[in-house]
């Protein structure tokens with residue numbers, strides 16, 4: 211797993227010492243809030259509705275057991291006994307006091323963690339597929355490339371004052387789990403004639419103006435990659451709009467200039483730049499790759515697993531929903547659900563974090579990942595250990611078998627915590643999960659992605675949910691807008707608005723009508739929601755959601 | 767739309783604890799909305815606000831919030847303020863927790 215270099219840990223320690231002094235000076239009155247606010251934000255400290263919030267970075271969503279144990283300790287000692295894992299693959303503590311935060315940061319530093327936020331209009335953290343390095347369907351582990359790009363972009367002199375922030379995501383497989391089409395640049399490792407390269411997608415993004423990225427180049431050889439990316443960023447740096455913050459992202463630049471124009475400009479810039487990146491960059495890549503070496507896989511019989519799978523239906527159903535194929539056929543990738551019915555999506559108690567740390571250490575090569583879908587992943591579990599793992603998780607309330615089902619909902623903190631929210635999201639998620647569990651319909655409904663945001667910033671990725679829910683404030687009342695048919699994968703698409711929104715009381719019945727409509731219209735149980743939606747379109751769902759309006763139109 | 771008369775309270779978050787606080791009639795910061803000073807004139811509220819905003823040793827992000835005054839109780843006019851006055855809806859944390867433990 212990736213280790214901090216000595217420079218990095220010295221840097222973190224120095225930043226913590228500085229921040230401790232800054233907090234002391236703020237409390238003593240020597241620093242005003244105006245002076246202090248940018249400093250605390252840089253250190254991951256936000257002021258939310260009811261308390262401060264500390265956002266802890268988890269690079270590539272990857273943790274080991276010692277780090278998870280430290281998060282548990284922090285939750286218990288300085289918070290209210292739990293933490294919240296987010297769609298940005300980080301963890302947020304919702305209740306620290308400002309005076310405790312320096313101690314929390316020191317506790318994090320003791321396990322090479324920090325809360326330093328990349329901020330400003332720069333190239334932000336590069337994210338990667340949460341199954342990276344384990345997935346059976348990947349051509350190669352994307353994380354070394356993500357780290358390579360991160361190191362190149364950090365402190366790149368030309369890119370410190372970009373028109374806006376810039377986000378890059380990398381995947382190694384055709385099945386896109388990293389939402390690369392909703393990033394400024396999305397990269398997919400592809401193989402052509404036995405050589406690795408990247409498909410380059412640009413101009414995606416959610417938020418106020420959702421856009422799906424477009425393929426700029428189908429194959430850029432690795433030796434050209436950094437020069438090519440630099441050309442893209444450099445073209446945008448030159449022609450991206452700086453007059454309006456909402457029009458500054460590259461998605462708008464691509465939209466306004468057209469893909470062909472951008473491609474021509476990139477090609478021209480690339481001709482000037484390609485000579486500058488040579489062997490040194492590729493040597494650095496090789497060096498980085500050694501940090502992402504696979505774990506020492508063991509080999510052993512899996513007949514016990516096959517027997518338990520057949521004998522125990524509850525275990526079987528958990529295996530079916532919560533595990534996927536590993537590149538090593540004796541192994542599995544396990545997703546631990548943080549979506550027990552009625553719980554807050556993404557929350558884990560200190561005790562649950564300790565159980566996860568413990569099973570990761572004893573049964574999973576000490577590697578833990580956090581997914582942007584707010585679940586925890588053990589990427590490397592030998593099949594003979596799955597039953598013991600499941601049993602341990604079950605006793606900690608962590609064996610909910612619902613990955614990819616209707617209760618596996620992404621929900622941002624919304625108005626329950628977030629100072630920017632226009633409505634709540636958590637209670638909507640809780641209601642939906644509990645309702646379909648009570649109806650025992652979850653398995654019958656099958657795979658479906660429900661995503662909820664509490665404001666237009668779209669932290670809950672609602673635009674790309676099969677069912678997307680956006681909470682708004684309509685004249686002082688919570689109101690929920692529904693979109694259908696969104697897709698976050700390789701067939702990415704922004705969902706279609708159904709029509710007027712629903713009140714907090716009416717949103718659950720509305721979701722039930724959508725599901726009833728789907729169940730009535732699907733060809734058979736094997737046709738998932740999104741396929742039915744693509745086949746029948748929005749109209750039958752609108753008819754179910756707004757029956758009275760259809761009557762009104764008919765009367766016109 | 768509600769036609770109940772709208773009054774103002776002065777509210778903020780506490781510097782070290784981060785929790786929601788209100789200005790009371792004696793110029794002290796209190797944690798309970800019911801102890802807050804209620805202003806019936808926006809002008810008077812505005813003039814008190816400026817003094818309150820200078821108390822940066824206690825209060826962060828000081829602003830005026832709309833409230834109604836019903837049967838002797840102060841009620842937040844907007845649901846955002848109602849959440850600030852009680853706590854999140856997913857756990858018994860925040861002000862509702864403190865209230866239950868008094």
Ligand code: HEM
Nearest residue numbers: 296297298392415416417621622623627628630667668669
């Ligand atoms: C509670 C405190 C939070 C605040 C104040 C906050 C604020 C914001 C803002 C202002 C943006 C828009 C940034 C921009 O485009 O300029 C944003 C984007 C985003 N946030 Fe949050 N957020 C919070 C929590 C979260 C959480 C908990 C998650 C994960 C569940 C999250 C995930 C995201 C993601 C993925 C985006 C990028 C959306 C895009 O593609 O444009 N945020 N956030």
Ligand code: SF4
Nearest residue numbers: 622628631664665669
């Ligand atoms: S979508 Fe809005 S409400 Fe939800 S976390 Fe992001 S900023 Fe807050």
